Amino acid sequence: MALSREEIAARYSKALFEYSYDANVLDEVHDELNVLLQVAKANPEIIQLLSDPILSKDEKRTFLDTFTTGTSDETKEFLKFLVEYQRFSDFIDIIEAFDVRYNKAKNIADGIATTAIALQKEELDKIANAYAKKYGLATLKVKNKVDPSILGGVVLQVGDIRIDGSIRTKLQEIREQLLENKRGETIEH
Incomplete structure (x- = not known):
């Protein structure tokens, strides 16, 4: 076989x-x-x-x-x-x-930082170092992906971990909260 x-x-x-x-x-x-x-x-x-x-x-x-x-x-x-x-x-x-x-073996990970505009190497390094420190990695190698639809902020994907700090997601969360509050007020009346 x-x-x-x-x-x-x-x-x-x-x-x-x-x-x-x-x-x-x-x-x-x-x-x-x-x-x-x-x-x-x-x-x-x-x-x-x-x-x-x-x-x-x-x-x-x-x-x-x-x-x-x-x-x-x-x-x-x-x-x-x-x-x-x-x-x-x-x-x-x-x-x-x-x-x-x-x-x-070396505790190294790869990730993708999605942003609305391209990041400089120093900015990517800062994101990588902060994530590596928080999650106990020796090194995080981050590539930048540009997606203007996220409006701003950063979406970081490392393996199966996704940290979404995009403005689009924050606005969506605020919208959902407002709609939930409005529904709650409508039910009470």
Whole structure:
């Protein structure tokens, strides 16, 4: 029975995490693979080339050596392993799953701050630091999403936690209170 992409990503990312953790190079491997991940996403032909069944493993290893110049031996060995076992087509899924494991181990979270206008980096950092401190995170990485319909304020989404401090929501709450008060007055008369 063939494994699903999720199962492959889970197994290989776990092996990579444990391997780099045991070798005491977890942070280095994480950083290197994320750079390579961005390069691979920007140049999908790299994944195609290293997954191509027509090319020999030696040709793939030669290309891989140029692709991984300057990276640690652990990163190089893992990528060679993916080529050897014909799993390079799963590279992106594996590294994204590895990032999830890494972030969990390092107490790092990702979030989205939705605002009516774009925020400066300093403002995003301030939001991230306040949230991280309140919820006991080592780091919160926040991206900004602009949605003028919220009118103002911030809606912060981190995992399944949503903090809605938008003006639109505040106005809606005030409206509902006024309507509730009006209904209560109407019933009493």
